[in-house]
Amino acid sequence: MTARAPMVLDSDPGIDDAVALQYLLGTGLWDLKAYTSVGGNLPADATYGNARALARALRVDGDIPVHRGAGRPLSRLPYREASAFHGPAGLGDETLPDSTAPHPTESSAQALLRLSRTYEGELTVCATGPLTNVAIALLEDPDFTRRVK
Numbered sequence: 001m002t003a004r005a006p007m008v009l010d011s012d013p014g015i016d017d018a019v020a021l022q023y024l025l026g027t028g029l030w031d032l033k034a035y036t037s038v039g040g041n042l043p044a045d046a047t048y049g050n051a052r053a054l055a056r057a058l059r060v061d062g063d064i065p066v067h068r069g070a071g072r073p074l075s076r077l078p079y080r081e082a083s084a085f086h087g088p089a090g091l092g093d094e095t096l097p098d099s100t101a102p103h104p105t106e107s108s109a110q111a112l113l114r115l116s117r118t119y120e121g122e123l124t125v126c127a128t129g130p131l132t133n134v135a136i137a138l139l140e141d142p143d144f145t146r147r148v149k
Contacts, residue, residue, distance in 0.1 A: 004028070004031040005030055005031065006030075006031050006124070007123070007126055008115055008123065008125050008126070009035050009126050010069070010129065010133050010134065011038065011051070011127070012040025012128075012129030013037060013129075014042070015091060016128070017041075017128050017129065018050075018054050021055075022058060025060060032060070032064050033064070033115050034066075034111045034112075034115060035054075035067070036069050036112060037050070037108060038070050038132050039071045039130070040073055040129040041129070043071060044070065048068040048069070050091055050096075053091075053098055053099065054091075056097065056100070057096050061100075061101040065104045066101070068104075072132070074132050074135055107136075108136075109137045109140065112134065112144070113140060113141055113144060116137075116144050116148050121147065123148050
């Protein structure tokens, strides 16, 4: 049996990212170390709330920390949310309850940097939303790219 590869999912949870998280967990191929949110489909507070709610709905919020990320994409200016497509709360017509897990103090970019050091050469970052958290990690430590798969 092969060890599961460490991964971070970095997303702006809307409907598509909810399916991505469910697929990632369902394959059993990955060891999800963190779920990092980023502003994109909706502002950061909403995507962070959606990430926490999805982690709870999929029963992983006690095992996988959810980190709050950057507030909005760097390049999509002026910023416009995608609530017309993803629904007012970002998950279609669904409103899911928030996780009861503690709120990590570490930002998404900080979590990416820490995990890239812990799992140097092994960590996969799957970014399905704006790459703002990745950009911030790169600005803080250009060696980030050398450490991730």
